[in-house]
Every structure is written in C-alpha cells, then in structure tokens.
Amino acid sequence: MYTIKDKILLAPGIKMFMIDAPSIAQKAKPGQFVIVRKDEYGERIPLTIADSDKREGTITIIFQEVGRSTQDLGKMEVGDMILDLVGPLGRESEIDFYGTVICVGGGVGVAPIYPITRALHMKGNRIISIIGARSADYLIWLDKMDEVSDEFYVTTDDGSYGRKGFVTEVLTEIMDKEEINMVMAIGPIQMMEAVSRITKEKGIKTLVSLNPIMLDGTGMCGACRVQIGDEVKFACVDGPEFDGHLVDWENAKRRLKMFEREEKIALTSLGCRCCQGGEK
Amino acid sequence: MPREIIKNKYPMPLLPIEKRIKSFHEVALGYTEDLAIKEAERCLQCNKPSCVEGCPVGVDIPAFIKLILERDYLAAAAKIKEKNSLPAVCGRVCPQENQCEKMCVLGKKYEPVAIGRLERFVADYELANGELQYTRKSPTGYRVAVVGSGPAGLTCAAELAKMGHEVTVFEALHIAGGVLVYGIPEFRLPKSIVAKEIENIKALGVKIEVNSVIGKLWTVDELMREKGYHAVFIGTGAGLPYFMDIPGENLNGVYSANEFLTRVNLMKAYDFPNYLTPIRTGKRVAVIGGGNVAMDAARTALRLGVEESYIIYRRTEKEMPARAEEIEHAKEEGVRFIFLSCPVEIKGDNEGRVCEIICQNYELGEPDESGRRRPVPIPGSEYSLKVDTVIMAIGQGPNPLIAATTDQLQVNKKGNIIADEQTGKTSKPGVFAGGDIVSGAATVILAMGAGKKAALSIDKYLRSL
Ligand SMILES: Cc1cc2nc3c(=O)[nH]c(=O)nc-3n(C[C@H](O)[C@H](O)[C@H](O)COP(=O)(O)OP(=O)(O)OC[C@H]3O[C@@H](n4cnc5c(N)ncnc54)[C@H](O)[C@@H]3O)c2cc1C
Ligand code: SF4
Ligand code: FES
Numbered sequence: 177m178y179t180i181k182d183k184i185l186l187a188p189g190i191k192m193f194m195i196d197a198p199s200i201a202q203k204a205k206p207g208q209f210v211i212v213r214k215d216e217y218g219e220r221i222p223l224t225i226a227d228s229d230k231r232e233g234t235i236t237i238i239f240q241e242v243g244r245s246t247q248d249l250g251k252m253e254v255g256d257m258i259l260d261l262v263g264p265l266g267r268e269s270e271i272d273f274y275g276t277v278i279c280v281g282g283g284v285g286v287a288p289i290y291p292i293t294r295a296l297h298m299k300g301n302r303i304i305s306i307i308g309a310r311s312a313d314y315l316i317w318l319d320k321m322d323e324v325s326d327e328f329y330v331t332t333d334d335g336s337y338g339r340k341g342f343v344t345e346v347l348t349e350i351m352d353k354e355e356i357n358m359v360m361a362i363g364p365i366q367m368m369e370a371v372s373r374i375t376k377e378k379g380i381k382t383l384v385s386l387n388p389i390m391l392d393g394t395g396m397c398g399a400c401r402v403q404i405g406d407e408v409k410f411a412c413v414d415g416p417e418f419d420g421h422l423v424d425w426e427n428a429k430r431r432l433k434m435f436e437r438e439e440k441i442a443l444t445s446l447g448c449r450c451c452q453g454g455e456k
Numbered sequence: 457m458p459r460e461i462i463k464n465k466y467p468m469p470l471l472p473i474e475k476r477i478k479s480f481h482e483v484a485l486g487y488t489e490d491l492a493i494k495e496a497e498r499c500l501q502c503n504k505p506s507c508v509e510g511c512p513v514g515v516d517i518p519a520f521i522k523l524i525l526e527r528d529y530l531a532a533a534a535k536i537k538e539k540n541s542l543p544a545v546c547g548r549v550c551p552q553e554n555q556c557e558k559m560c561v562l563g564k565k566y567e568p569v570a571i572g573r574l575e576r577f578v579a580d581y582e583l584a585n586g587e588l589q590y591t592r593k594s595p596t597g598y599r600v601a602v603v604g605s606g607p608a609g610l611t612c613a614a615e616l617a618k619m620g621h622e623v624t625v626f627e628a629l630h631i632a633g634g635v636l637v638y639g640i641p642e643f644r645l646p647k648s649i650v651a652k653e654i655e656n657i658k659a660l661g662v663k664i665e666v667n668s669v670i671g672k673l674w675t676v677d678e679l680m681r682e683k684g685y686h687a688v689f690i691g692t693g694a695g696l697p698y699f700m701d702i703p704g705e706n707l708n709g710v711y712s713a714n715e716f717l718t719r720v721n722l723m724k725a726y727d728f729p730n731y732l733t734p735i736r737t738g739k740r741v742a743v744i745g746g747g748n749v750a751m752d753a754a755r756t757a758l759r760l761g762v763e764e765s766y767i768i769y770r771r772t773e774k775e776m777p778a779r780a781e782e783i784e785h786a787k788e789e790g791v792r793f794i795f796l797s798c799p800v801e802i803k804g805d806n807e808g809r810v811c812e813i814i815c816q817n818y819e820l821g822e823p824d825e826s827g828r829r830r831p832v833p834i835p836g837s838e839y840s841l842k843v844d845t846v847i848m849a850i851g852q853g854p855n856p857l858i859a860a861t862t863d864q865l866q867v868n869k870k871g872n873i874i875a876d877e878q879t880g881k882t883s884k885p886g887v888f889a890g891g892d893i894v895s896g897a898a899t900v901i902l903a904m905g906a907g908k909k910a911a912l913s914i915d916k917y918l919r920s921l
Contacts, residue, residue, distance in 0.1 A: 200673065261667060397715035398712040408705070426808075
C-alpha cells in the first residue's frame, strides 16, 4: 500500500499526488512511468513520474480526470492508500547534449516533460520551452518550466493567457529563425503528431512520448504495441519515447479508441457496488 | 481369485454444459470419495511401476494410490508432496496423458488409471481437511531472492524455506502465482486453490513482494550486492507474446492470448463494469493456435457470451499440443475447430476494427525436426471468415528484461537463460534459473521440478560459502 502524502488541484480536473514510494523514488529517471491500481476493482493505469524525491521517498504523479479510473483516483485524499503501484517502468529518456532543444508540452503533458526538460537543461542544452493549453485555467507548472528554460513561450487556444493559438505556430516560427538540434514533444496525441509533421519537413530529430493502452507494463501482453517504421514495438518496455517521424500516427490514434464504448459505460455506471457483485 | 479388470476410467463428474458456458465455475467437479476408491482399486500396484517413470518429478504413484485404498487421504497427500508441492494444481493441469498415464501398464489394453484425478482428489481433501504439516529447519542465516512467483519460483521458495533459508519472492504483477493466476482460467483452475497454496508457502516464512519488477526496481546484481541476498533464483517464465507478423495485426480487436486472458482472469473483465478493466469480443472470435492457451482463450470467449468461437490451427487434431481433456471440453462447449488452416491477413472496417480474417488451407507434408508432419500451404486456397476479434495464441518467448540488466548472465539464441538442467546453475555465480525462462514455454510440472532441483543446488551453494 502506498500513502498519498499530498494532493493538489493544479487545474480543473488536473490533479497532482505526492505518493510515499521510497524504492521507486530511489530509481525513477526522467521519462519513466508507474502503473497504478487504486483498489481491488481498479484498472491498471500508466502514469508518468512527473517528479521524484529520493530523500523524502516520494514520487509525484499528475493526471487529468478523463475516464472513470482517473476520476476514481481523483477522489482519493491525503492519507488514503493506493493498493498497487509498480515502477519505475519504461526506458529512461536519453539525456544528452544536443545543443539547442525545443521542449513542447501540451495540456497535462507538461507534467511528464518537466523532468526531461530539467535534465536536458542540467546537461547544458539551451532550452526553448513552448507550453500550450486550452485556456489559462489549464496551464500547469509554468513557473517550474520557466525555471529550467532559457526561452519560454506560452500559448492558449482562446488567448486567455500568452499567445492565442497553438504550440505548433510558435514552433514553426522558432525553427525558421534559428538552428534547432532536437525537439521533444509530450501532450495530446494530435499535438505530438502535428509537431512531428512540422519537424520532419525540416529534418529535426523529434522524440515523443506515447501513451497507448497498457495492461501489465512489463512486456507481457502486447496491448501497448505501436508501429514504429516497419517494426512493431511494445511501448511499455521499448518506449514510451519514440522517434516521432517513424510513428504510425493513424494506428496509434485508432488503438487509443479500442475501448471507447466501454469507457462510456464505465463512466455512467457510477452506482454502488454492494448490490451488484454476486457469484460470478 | 483374479479380480475383474474395469476397462475404463471412472468418469469425472462435470458441470452440465449449459451451466458451463454461462459462468466461470470450474468444469471438472472432482471425484467423490466413492469414485476415488473405485478408481484406486483399478491400480495393479505394479512392482516396477512404469507410471512413475512417466512422472517428471517421480511421484510414488502406487504408494499414494494404496493410501487412498487405506482411506488415509492425508497420508496420500503427504506421499505426493514428497515430490510435488502443488498437487491440487498439477492434478488439474498436468498433461497426464503424455506423462504418468501414458506409461501406466493398464493403458496398453484399456484406459490407464486416472492418476491425475486421484491426485486432485487427495490434494483437495487435504486443502479442505488437513492441517499444514511442515518441518522447518533452524535458520541458516542465508538469504535468497526468488524472481517470479509462477510454479518454478514458488516451489523453489518453499523448498528453500523448509531448509531454513530466508526467502523473498519478487513478483512483477500485483498478485503472486504467475500463469496460474493470469493465464489459466478459473473454470480450469480456481484461483482460490492457487491462493491457498500461496498462503501455505507464506506460512513457511516466505515473504512475497508483489509490484516488484526486477531489472527495473532493482537489478539482480543489486539484489546480491546491495540488498544482501546470497543467491538468486530466476523463474520469470515465458511471458513475451508472439505475433504472426501478418497485415492487420495491429487493428483494434486483435489481442495476444496473454492480453485477453489477463484482462479476464487477473483483472476480472468478465465482471465489467463492476471491475473496471474492459474487454470487447463482438459476436465472433477466432483464436489462432492449438495449445492449452488457445483452448483457454476460445472457451473464455464463449463464457463472455460470443456466438461463435473458432480455433484455427495449422495442423490436425492429432498434432494439437493441448491437453486431451481441454480439447474435449472445448468441443462439448461448442468451440468450432478449423484444422489445416492459417491466417494470412486480418482486415478491418473503416473504423479500424477487425471484421474479417483471410486464411489459407494447409496440408501435411514431410515430418519436421519435431517429428510432426510439417504443414504446407496450398496455393490459391484462401478463404475469408467474418470475425470481430482475433486472438493470437501461437506461443510466448522469454522476457528479455532480466538478461538485459544482469552482468554475465548468458542466454541462448532465443533469449532463454542458459542453466544446467540438473542444478539450475547459470553462467553467473550465485544465480540459478528454471522453468519456462530456461526451457521455453513448457508445463507447470516441469517448472516445479526445475524449481525444486534448483533449491537443492542453491542449498549446497550456500553451505559452501
Ligand atoms: C493460458 C495458459 C494455459 C496453460 N495451461 C497449462 C496446462 O494446462 N498444463 C500445464 O502443465 N501447463 C500449462 N501452461 C504452461 C504453464 O503455465 C507454464 O509452463 C508454467 O506456468 C511456467 O512456470 P514458471 O514458474 O516458469 O513461469 P510463470 O508461471 O510464467 O511465472 C513467471 C512469473 O514471473 C513474473 N516475472 C516475469 N518477469 C519478472 C521480473 N522481471 N521481475 C519480477 N517478476 C517477474 C511474472 O509476472 C510471472 O508471475 C499454460 C500456460 C498458459 C499461458
Ligand atoms: S502403472 Fe498403472 S497400474 Fe501400475 S502402479 Fe502405476 S498406476 Fe498402478
Ligand atoms: S502493457 Fe502489456 S506489453 Fe506493454
């Protein structure tokens, strides 16, 4: 069991937990994730480790309440215990010196890109960060991102903060102006796809972090398979980071919809469990 | 007076078919005491019992059968447990027809003694009535880490604990049991039985740490260097699912058998949305393969309410590696078998969901290296089958995680850890391995046997330190 030490509402429907998990905290590296199972009835859901503190023995996860499982998780409070937490899973990011790196974070994707940005910054890269969200309310961790960036841009779809428009517009402008050595993009799949399309034209290496449906997170089931160039990869062990220019985006988007109908059913069946059950 | 020989096994009481396909209740209900005694009477109590030669762990079969006749079921269970620590499991899932029962002399003319059913009878009797009897030697002060909690790891852990060593099992998933909990369905092996066996092992003092992926949380080297374990046993199984590499395999509705069975067994998707893990089958399901895994997937699909559940297999019924009983039960329940056939492509609708599978017919040619006749495709024989779900049950390989993160641990071309068959010793001092991770996907009893042999040699190794 893993105790929730702190809970912060970062934006509407976006929550942050600090969880007591000393062993995982010792090992967590930027780019890695954990799998969380809230209770006996819960799904195993993958969430990126947004931060970790070796001394305190905690890890930080940030999630958006999009479906039943994340909503259930969001109802947990400080002091509550999560039944299962396994990690760190996946490969760590390749933190290297590239030169000038653009880090693009969209929506809740700012959480996973933060530790990578920080590590790239500490390696001596010049960091240009572009953060985007629907509106001002949904922008998270601006100050933390600003701290580890040499240049910092913010966009909102409705113009309620920073520049009105999409992260891709800023990205294009910067790439036209100066030489960029690498782009790292994490956020909604449509955003990562759009970023990859733009950088591919310019031939700039681009890494994205995919979040396909997962089950075990250890390479045992293949639920997380993604098409990368002419190879099929298991994102939980071969990823989650991949070359954005090689990802088969159509396939990746489609596979995310595998259980769309069931997810709706789960959302509407919020009823009590005690009167269901029975012998199965 | 020469006694009359009963030619056939006493039949196993079974759940009626209409009840089976609506629930996950166990299908084979087990012998009653009366049936067990009658069946035990069929045994000739051979002086040179050939059945024992057929048992991978050498259970003294006539001796335990004799104890059944003496109505001393607890002693019968103890007799089996001298060699096999998981009889309630093995009595249910061992391929007896290729092992003990294949060698039984009665089988030459009649049906062999139903050794598996008798094993299950005494094991269940013990689980219900027995008290755990064990002798644990005084603590040796040595600590052993066991990686993986399938039959290999659990057996190795139990044996080492009895010898007085301090044992911790590390398991990647949130429940211990390996394939016994995530793969083999409830209707064949009730999870309560596995849970009980695991309780017994814990009672021996074994610690089980779930949610611990070795190679990620700690490496094998760290377990030995930093965590103070004197030896490590690796029993991580054959967990990596194979796909066929045909067009359409990434469509929505194509599962590996591992994913399909894990969703249903481990995550209880059959009880969605009470349990939140979803599963979707549509009306028609095709399972590719001919082993136990394929039978389990096809029968599970039926229980989820599909209208048609097909098994598509490249060879013929004779070559199917599944247990005879599973094939029989699958047929009774209405699984449809398509032999000498193999998919070449899976097609999807405009939403990217499986809607049809294109297969090709095969014929049997010359025998291959395994001695089985090689299936050869018949050109131009392609045909289409309308299905909503395709489940790949064509085999599993070793997960590379441990090998990739452990210094000096040698693996073969397929990625299986190289370990001595008798001792489980690997190329790395202090590290032992056994079960499917060494042999490739095999059986519960072989994994158990390997765990037991490794425990003996780990004990020797520790005492030499
Ligand atoms: C669906 C299905 C049906 C089967 N039916 C039968 C049958 O009827 N009869 C029969 O004899 N055999 C059957 N088998 C085969 C049998 O289950 C296996 O041969 C046996 O379980 C192998 O045991 P094992 O201990 O080597 O590995 P497993 O049972 O595979 O256990 C390995 C365990 O190690 C864990 N693990 C893996 N990597 C790590 C890591 N890095 N860190 C920590 N833990 C890790 C896994 O999560 C797993 O729990 C079946 C297999 C399947 C999949
Ligand atoms: S070979 Fe058959 S008849 Fe002989 S002891 Fe074994 S089970 Fe009994
Ligand atoms: S989540 Fe099962 S293999 Fe990746």
